[in-house]
């Protein structure tokens with residue numbers, strides 16, 4: 278299709294859809310061998326591929342992208358479940374360029390809209406957003422462009438669609454499709470519910486003929502069902518991708534001295550890398566960021582209690598500069614499409630596997646080896662169980678929170694492959710991965726029935742004597758026979774269980790208590806003191822009808838963070854200098870244009886250039902990630918860097 282000869286930019290929706298209808302007419306009138314609809318279908322696929330190649334410079338669609346694009350281009354609804362980094366954006370961006378009208382993207386990520394629009398502009402796609410951060414004049418300009426058909430994509434926050442004004446505005450525009458990004462926000466079961474998303478059922482009621490594509494990286498069967506139901510995606514085609522992220526190494530270790538542990542982790546494995554450290558509370562975010570900085574790590578804090586300015590500045594630095602560590606609550610990260618985040622560390626236990634997988638998924642979007650590291654301990658379990666007990670919302674809500682926590686705990690305590698468990702949670706079968714801590718250094722299992730009985734009988738005795746309010750520390754003191762001031766004061770040396778667990782070290786007792794809590798064999802009372810109590814499963818342990826299987830915490834965390842299953846080809850030694858030169862050029866260019874570096878070119882594209890050393894625009898264009906717009910904007914500059922670097926090498 279000679280789209281290049283169209284008067285508009287070749288990828289503008291008008292140009293392409295004009296091409297498309299011409300194509301359909303052509304097929305219908307030619308009426309030769311293949312049935313016209315079939316031929317139109319295959320030619321529309323061809324057109325989609327050409328668009329991908331011309332605008333984005335990617336040689337081919339990945340995975341199910343081609344089928345998804347095809348579905349939406351032909352006007353059908355789609356529900357897309359694809360892991361982070363899978364390539365969801367292409368699934369609505371390409372169809373938008375092929376359909377008549379603007380693609381309206383509903384996204385909760387106001388703070389990232391500018392970057393998204395900039396990234397599209399770098400590809401020559403005309404995108405804009407409407408949100409509360411804009412001046413009235415900017416907003417009016419966007420509305421004008423929208424109504425005159427000058428936009429390919431329009432980003433909107435879901436709350437915008439509540440206003441009749443916005444709806445009326447969209448009525449006056451031609452809409453090619455609706456993309457509902459982060460669609461799991463509609464699910465109340467999930468971890469990220471946003472009430473505004475419930476309003477999105479209006480899309481189908483008000484614009485019944487406009488196709489909708491809902492996308493998310495969260496994929497438990499429950500959330501999946503809930504998205505389809507709540508968005509009324511009755512006739513949608515469902516596309517569920519492989520959720521594995523093989524380049525991420527999953528590791529969970531016992532929490533002993535969290536700051537020292539995370540420092541060691543960063544220093545020995547990720548010195549100078551960009552990463553995210555998640556903490557549960559605002560206080561621990563502030564504290565951890567300050568401590569990391571004291572130890573020479575470029576760390577910034579991010580949580581909802583900071584001024585909006587500070588948050589925006591820290592986020593911008595994280596995105597734009599190399600090697601920043603963001604210490605954050607889970608308020609940070611959704612939609613962050615920085616491709617080279619090399620690690621995600623959790624210093625507190627996440628509340629659910631869905632949240633954990635989503636957060637860790639922010640590492641390694643570029644497919645290069647990355648680490649998901651979590652430190653977790655006894656206090657995490659006590660604290661979270663207590664928080665659930667004290668949480669608002671009825672018993673059903675508490676049961677739901679408990680179910681989420683239990684699944685997370687089971688993952689932490691497993692002696693099997695972490696990835697097999699994670700993927701099973703999303704309904705996907707797999708084999709042991711070889712790239713998680715339990716695969717690299719399989720932990721031992723042991724029979725912990727007798728220690729469990731000792732602990733439980735101590736709880737029973739304290740309970741009988743109406744000594745309430747004893748947490749793990751005191752119980753362990755009694756078991757190991759430690760005469761702490763509290764033990765002495767209360768006369769607990771006279772308990773028959775005093776010292777009966779002295780064959781086990783204090784540290785190991787903590788691991789035992791933690792695991793009994795995780796397995797629901799010991800409970801926590803809701804009194805706010807973390808008092809350990811009997812639980813539903815305790816009786817069977819005490820009577821000896823159940824045995825207790827525990828894991829022995831590995832003495833040292835496994836080494837080998839850099840082992841990889843699917844290694845991308847590393848840069849050959851002779852291309853390294855050029856790669857570094859290109860990175861320097863990219864940093865300078867990104868700064869000058871005040872966009873994140875990856876908006877200019879991804880690392881993958883720079884590697885491609887460094888490896889092939891193109892000397893002409895034609896050769897440059899062969900490299901994945903260089904479409905027409907980037908070729909025109911940066912082509913000469915890149916060739917100059919290559920030439921300069923090659924000269925330097927010859928000399």
Ligand code: ADP
Pocket residue numbers: 335336337338339342359360361362363364365366367614616642879901
């Ligand atoms: P997601 O939104 O699913 O997390 P993105 O849409 O941000 O993922 O895509 C992840 C990365 O993969 C981006 O750098 C993107 O440019 C790249 N990508 C997507 N589709 C392709 C493709 N067909 N070929 C090459 N790279 C692709």
Ligand code: ZN
Pocket residue numbers: 693694695696697709710711712713714715716717
């Ligand atoms: Zn594994």
